[in-house]
Amino acid sequence: VKNMITGAAQMDGAILVVSAADGPMPQTREHILLARQVGVPALVVFMNKVDMVDDPELLELVELEVRELLSSYQFPGDDIPITKGSALCALEDRQPEIGRDAVLALMKTVDEYIPQPERPKDRPFLMPIEDVFSISGRGTVVTGRVERGIVKVGDEVEIVGLKATVKTTVTGVEMFRKLLDSGEAGDNIGALLRGTKREDVERG
Incomplete structure (x- = not known):
């Protein structure tokens, strides 16, 4: 449940x-x-x-x-x-x-x-984090469903939550085990973050 x-x-x-x-x-x-x-x-x-x-x-x-x-x-x-x-x-x-x-x-x-919903792609990027894990030699990956906006490889993003806000760069976007240039509202993606430790990020 x-x-x-x-x-x-x-x-x-x-x-x-x-x-x-x-x-x-x-x-x-x-x-x-x-x-x-x-x-x-x-x-x-x-x-x-x-x-x-x-x-x-x-x-x-x-x-x-x-x-x-x-x-x-x-x-x-x-x-x-x-x-x-x-x-x-x-x-x-x-x-x-x-x-x-x-x-x-x-x-x-x-x-x-089931109606196809409108996707707010033109608004700032937002993705609640569902899971966090480390990939040896590559870094930390956060997964979730993009609520709004678009994220591209090379974009700077902010991790906002319980701890102090941290800025990092997205170095990879993956969906269903395929590497992509970007992810947009409605997509379930994994985003690889530069220089971010696993323990620095939490679900939510």
Whole structure:
């Protein structure tokens, strides 16, 4: 739940995964509540493990439970799209109608139902730090989601927080293990900082 809070506060939308075999679990309720509290704007649902359920009425019952649960936390439970499938079938490339095809349908639903937000690229760079680690021989890397602005390799940035403000230079930008020239609002990046010690930077 702690990790979910860190990520959820910056989400444009979310996929709620519910087991068709078990129905909503206590943590399902917690995740919906947290999504509501941190302001996740839109949810879609993936009902997983449908390969383990033979009774169509049971699937309908689970769907009804999920919709009622979403509505009880002020999400539009009656309108939220629910895709039924099996991640395992997709992974093992069998029963494509509930495997691969269902996952592709889910991604299409995400594209259609979760709005693309406006990214404030023209404002000063701001990135809350989610994690900090050292790379031997290269320096300290901070990771997070760029809230606004653009950061380029060679830019001077300030680390602001609990300790005194420190100025440093970004010597590298990486996203999904690819080196980039810059990162912009909405990107999840790692930024390599010149001459900054691991202990000088904290999450937040």
